[in-house]
Amino acid sequence: MFGVIIFAKIEWGAACLQIIGLNLEEVEELVLKLGEPRYRARQLLDWVYKKGVDDFGQMSNLPALFRQRLEAHGLTGGSITKAGAEEAADGTKKYLFRLPDGFCVEAVYIPEQKRKTVCFSTQVGCAVGCTFCATGQQGFKRNLTAGEIVDQVRKIGLDQRTRISHAVAMGQGEPLANYAATIKALRLLNADYGLQMAARHLTVSTSGIVPAIYRLSDEELQINLALSLHATADQLRSALIPLNRTYPLAQVIQACRDYAAKTKRRVTLEYIMLAGVNDGDAALARLVDLAKGWLCHVNLIPYNPVPAAPYRPSPPRTRQRFLGFLQKHGVAASIRQERGAEVNAACGQLRQHLKL
Ligand code: SF4
Structure with a gap:
């Protein structure tokens, strides 16, 4: 021995x-x-x-x-095992991975002509509790380790027999609430001895933990930041994202502006469009005010209904109206292409629907 x-x-x-x-x-x-x-x-x-x-x-x-x-000594090479997978007609594939202690998390492979992206999880469940999100309905179980995060990307690349070019921390969990493991995982994805992915192809999406955004800007990692904005007034944003009560909109936007100024990286403002909730004229005017004049990009996201959540998607014409108005006022904007909704692999829908 x-x-x-x-x-x-x-x-x-x-x-x-x-x-x-x-x-x-x-x-x-x-x-x-x-x-x-x-x-x-x-x-x-x-x-x-x-x-x-x-x-x-x-x-x-x-x-x-x-x-x-x-x-x-009880060491192993990898840390997670594939427990299931489901593929949509567009090639988007949702994976279920079992962790060493039996918990499971999901990750999504999104193939496009010029990029192969993995959307990975950073926590089992999530404590933020956004009211539109399937993971938020689950509650928080535990943080993932850096190995459990990196292994989602590695295992999907192996399964797809392809080189994963992009990775986004946009699956289950709030990445910046699991700060150390997420940053370590990003460094391993980027390292020459790791998966050798370009830092500018790595994105962290946060619901807006202000001190962690400042900490991230000091990391000297050229990664992208995305903010789950979803509302342009504190009252509504707090109803959608309870964390907004701790870090209100003005503080969050200032932190993102400071991140963009320091890193010279464009910040993405994610805006899930909810019919009759955040898609009116007043919200649109405030969105222009929030996004104008700094290095950001508004990503308008069609909402994918989640059971027990009281929201409906805005109609396509409303999304187009938002897009046109933002662009007319000099704000970079786009509408996110819907991928994988039929297998519940779209934004806000990850919550272990796959059968074990
Ligand atoms: S949207 Fe993100 S931060 Fe909000 S509950 Fe879902 S996983 Fe957590």
Whole structure:
């Protein structure tokens, strides 16, 4: 039997028994503790991130004794297993992944001609409780580890036999409420020894945790920020997104403006269009005021009905009216193409509908 390894830099616990989710420094620490030269770390990471191999037995350029020691210490390569998948006619595919403790999360693969995107989850459930969102109805269970986040992207790339070009933290959970794991995962997606995705192809979507937006702008990661705006007045926004009571609209917009000014990255303002709720003339005029004169882009999102939520989608002509008015007033805007609604893989609809 091998003894228990004590790690100085690795947060050691049940959730850290996987190689995926560890950075180069941590894997170097691991291999040195196991009596191997430092360069083994990159070999190990190469198998896990680049070749997608989880089984130490298949890592043929690693010494047999080293592989045995990894297994004897209870380590594994990956962290999640595919438990189900459902594909829409447009190729959008929703995956259900089982975590080591039995919880499940969903992620969505969205293929387009020039990009292959994965929308991944950062928490099991969500505590924010947005009233239009399927995940918000679930309540919060726990944060995902960095490995559980990165592995969604890696496993979907392997399943699709393609290179994932874009990734968005827009699945289940509020990414900035699981700040450390989300940032670590983004760094691993971007790292040369990781999945090598361009930082400018990575997006974090938040409901508006103001201190975390400022913290994110200090990370020196050229990632994109998206804000779930959805309303242009505090009363309505608080009704849709309860977090707005803690961080009201003026503070959230200022934080986004500061993010754009500091990072020079355009912030996306997500606006789910709800019939008779946020699609009137007054809301549109306020939206222009909020978005005009700084580096942002308004993304108008058709609402996908969720059971037990009292909302209906705005008609297409209303969306077009919003788009035209915003553009006429010099605000960059677009209407998000609906993808995957038939398998409940569209925005705000992720909540484990797949059968296990
Ligand atoms: S929209 Fe996002 S932040 Fe709001 S409840 Fe759903 S997952 Fe949480």
